[in-house]
Amino acid sequence: MTLRLDDNARSFEASFQSPSPLYRGAPFWSWNGELEKEELLRQLDVFREMGIGGVTIHPRTGLTTEYLGDTFMELVNACREHAHANDMLTWLYDEDRWPSGFAGGLVTKDKAYRQRHLLFTPTPYQGVTSACHNDSTAAGSRQENGTLLARYAIGITDGRLATYRRLGEEEAAHPGETVWYAYLEVDTDSTWFNNQSYVDTLNPAAVRRFIDVTHERYKATLGHAFGKDVPAIFTDEPQFTHKQNLPFAEGKKDAILPWTDALEADFTAQFGGSLLDHLPEVIWDLPAASPSLWRYRYHEWIAERFASSFADQIGSWCKTNNIALTGHMMEEPTLLSQCRALGEAMRSYRSMQIPGIDMLCDWMELTTAKQAQSAARQFGCPGVLSELYGVTGWHFDFHGHKRQGDWQAALGVLFRVHHLSWYSMRGEAKRDYPASISYQSPWYKEYRTIEDHFARVGATLSRGTAVCRVAVIHPIESFWLAFGPNDTSGDERERLENQFSNLTEWLLRGLIDFDFVAESLLPAQAHVTDSATFTVGRMPYEVVVVPGMRTIRSSTLAQLEAFADVGGRILFVGEIPSLVDAQASPRAILLAERCERVPFERSPMLLALAPHRDIRLQTSSGKSVDCLLYQMRQEGQHRSLFICNTNRELFLGAANGTLVITGEFKVSALDTSSGTSAPVAASYRHGTTLIPAEIPASGHLLLRLEPGQCTAGISLIPEPGIETGRLASP
Incomplete structure (x- = not known):
């Protein structure tokens, strides 16, 4: 077969009912012992029984078969052939353990x-x-x-x-x-x-050597399957x-x-x-x-050299050889973490055909996911990949698997790499960040329930383009200026960090979808027309938010000035940049005088952006809920809407109210368990669609929207339970 990194060649109905294995999980298959062909093939059959769509071959602690040696590569090829025969995909991994780049020491022995x-x-x-x-x-x-x-x-x-x-x-x-x-x-x-x-990783020759040792080795064995049933190669935590x-x-x-x-x-x-x-x-x-111009230039030089040396070189090789570069960078979530280890997270996504993230410990890093989703949308990538479920322990149940996967799907994750599935439990391997999502877990035969759900969510959300109207300039470069001693710069870093986190939380939980715009990437992506649309790559935006920054690039400012000149909407939130390219300039202040300004506070920001909101949940009390995340897609005249409840309180965490969708639509509810759909009863008022709904904790709605009206159909409020009897107390 020839693989498409989306599932849009088939009709929506066919794709939803029988999703591609691309949208079923491809767990990290931990090769952590003395590898035997028969056992490897048996475990592939186990994955297929679990509803898994493929595997990511991941050498880890305990591997005794020589990494990248002849026997190792023969086993890789045998597994790929067996997977292919069973309509499964083989995803590659570019390192012996992690972080990527040293090729198990084969590169850095020099x-x-x-x-x-x-x-x-x-x-x-x-x-x-x-x-x-x-x-x-x-x-x-x-x-x-x-x-x-x-x-x-x-x-x-x-x-x-x-x-x-x-x-x-x-x-x-x-x-x-x-x-x-x-x-x-x-x-x-x-x-x-x-x-x-x-x-x-700041030395292009060193990264070129890494490609020669690793990627060329895989190409010699599996190159004929690249872009077919070998879709991508995973890079893990590159850093400096x-x-x-x-x-x-x-x-x-x-x-x-x-x-x-x-x-x-x-x-x-x-x-x-x-x-x-x-x-x-x-x-x-x-x-x-x-401000120090030299400090700013140092951080800029390091960020650009890292991205151009590592991601750009490997991404270019992958593009030439018809295989996608995926995986994730090191320490993406905060301004401080990415400044320390990467310079800037979004810059490397320019060369990843499938940008990816890492989500451990059941954390909910909205900033991490939103950065990757923004780049994926702007570069026209098929979606985001996530390494998820790691370090969650043996007690992590199906509610947890669904909840963690759901909120990430709302933020663009279509490709799930489960952390971790052990080949062996011998020795140290049994302590390698359990649980093992494979035959070692007693529920493995029931796991198809989870995979069927995400396969259909992925098949749906891969179609069309995102409906997102708000762009937010990323503030990382202002943070660089505050990277001094803790006692003199720490308070300023904390202020910027809180703003970054708060803005992300306020907008997403306020049901206003947005994308970050990386200033370093904007010159090659921006396009302003007389239609007052600010276009970044593949994404058109109605409003641009400048969020409490100290410095802004002259190249960014030029695009914003052009946008304002054609009547575009720009919203300055909080501090107006007093620096341009880290040097004093009144230019941003003069632009702000032509635009709207609000304080860096939740309510004024949400009120100012309310005209760009597509959905909301109107509760009986009038209070807003903050437990929902969503993604909306446009495909021709149709839209798909996925909403999930991130609440962990299973018995008290339901979100109840009337779902209000901008526009009038005939609504169908999509059942991710069965692959069926049913019309939903709706009412209409002032150009909106209203649907009474209850979304339980860890629950979701997946809706298909078609222009028009339909008042007859099922209810999205479940029938109340009926008490049939009570157990006597002991």
Whole structure:
């Protein structure tokens, strides 16, 4: 078969009744022991019995068969052939464990490709070599194996960088100054990385070597099936050395920054000035809270180099070879986490044919999912992938599986990679983040109930395009400016972080769908016409929100000015940017004077955006509910509407009221268990469709909307239970 990364070639009815295996789960199949062909094929049959649509082959702790060796690849091919014969898909994984890039040590045995970092310290080398960290993160640590790049004389006044200069080779500091040292260090051996190290993801040559070792190896064995029954290759938590800022501006702790050999030369060529000459501005805040252009440029350079070196190269290879790049970045959810490990999460999605996320511990990271969904919509991707259910334990029940999958489906997740399905329980494997979603769980034969549901949800929500009217400029670049010592920048980072989280929660739970717009991606995507529609890639928006930012790009501002010129609606929320490209400018303030402004508060923001809302639940008390999430799709004249209740209180968590949908529609309810549909009784008022509804906790509605009216049909309020008897008390 030739695979389509959507299911739209068939009619809606056929797709809903008999969904493609693409929308059934493809769990991480943990290859964690001595692999035997017969057992592997038996487990594939178990997955098929569970309603699973494919597997993601994932080497993990315990694997004794040589990674990427001949036997390993023969077994990969045998599993792919068996899966194909049973109408299942084989998804690939690009690493021995994680994070992706070191190829199980095959890349980083060459020290030229090992991760680097800059150690910024007041303590010169003492001749003591420290052990490298032995966990799966790329966090750097003092190694004392590096090269001295520069020395600085630093003067701190009231916690601010009052004076600094780069010292000559024999130059001494003046009285009252402190000498700091910048060393370029290389990661040493780590047991996690098979006694090698993580890769330098800021070095394009190192990533090219990773592709040669890993992707070309899979292509030699399975390339004929790429784009057929081998849809994608999963990359897991690529990152760079995590940025470590100072706890106290006047303290004597070390700071660590991501670095690569070519950084100084390439940075100087791009910006016309030496980063090493201005490095203290990256570390400390300037007097009077003045912005540092050099700090901004450093974070921008790192973010762009990481995305271009890793995701762009691998995504380009995948596109050329007819296989999708999917997976997820490291630490996507908060401004701080992505600043430390990625620079910016959304930038790498430009090269992922299926952007992905990671959702562990039954967390609900709305920001993580919304960033990926926004990029997927704007780039015209078929949907979002999620690695989910990890670290939920043996007690996590079907309500949990459904609830977690439902809210993510509302935020664009169509492809589910269950974490985790063990090949073996021997030794350490049995403690590898259970539960095992496979034959080791007593309910595995009943799991088809879950898979049938999500297969039909995915088949429905893959069709057409999203109905989303609101764009929000992503504030990550303002956060970069606040990445200084905790005691001088921490409060500002917390303020920006709270705004980012609150805006996401307020809009989504206020049933106003929106997309983030990454300023770094906008120049290649934006298009303003005289129709007062702000178009970003494939997505047209009616209103653009500028959410309490300190700086904005001149390229973004130019697009917003053009949008305002044709009558487009722009809403400034909270602080108006006083900086353009991190430099003082009144340009954004002048634009704001032509536009609408509201404070950064929930009620004024929701009221201002109410004209762009497509659905709401009108309760008998008049109070709004905050437990619903939704996604609406437009396909020709038809729409599909998925609503889920995220409430965990099974007996008291139902959402009751009248569902109000903008526009007049004949409504059908889609049953994800049986694949059938039924007309729904509705009424109509002032151009809206009204449907009495009750959505239980962990429940959902999946509706098909067709222009017109229909007042006869089933009710979306379940019949009340009838008491038939009571048990006597003991």
